[in-house]
Amino acid sequence: MRSRVQRKPYLVTVHPEGRWWHVRVPELGPAAVSQALKIRETEHQARDLIATWLDVEPHRFHVIIKRRSALHPMWSDSLLNEGSSSAPAATTQTTTGIMER
Numbered sequence: 001m002r003s004r005v006q007r008k009p010y011l012v013t014v015h016p017e018g019r020w021w022h023v024r025v026p027e028l029g030p031a032a033v034s035q036a037l038k039i040r041e042t043e044h045q046a047r048d049l050i051a052t053w054l055d056v057e058p059h060r061f062h063v064i065i066k067r068r069s070a071l072h073p074m075w076s077d078s079l080l081n082e083g084s085s086s087a088p089a090a091t092t093q094t095t096t097g098i099m100e101r
Contacts, residue, residue, distance in 0.1 A: 009062040012065045047063055
């Protein structure tokens with residue numbers, strides 16, 4: 001019987017800057033940064049960054065994404081699903097997804 005191994009969670013902060021979303025993994029240091037054009041791409045970019053940094057497979061850890069800026073009242077979650085790069089919509093989830101600050 002295999003024992004269940006607890007996968008380490010990494011907190012990832014994202015914030016919009018111009019047309020891009022900046023992706024940071026503070027635990028890995030100030031150089032651990034990446035970018036995504038759309039908010040829905042931030043988890044993939046974060047996983048790629050962490051996996052490359054640690055030389056492990058991207059499924060070997062959890063990612064907790066936290067937005068650093070508040071939602072604008074005009075933005076909605078529907079814009080996230082449409083893939084708009086200029087609409088920082090967010091949902092709140094645990095383990096993987098976006099959490100508002």
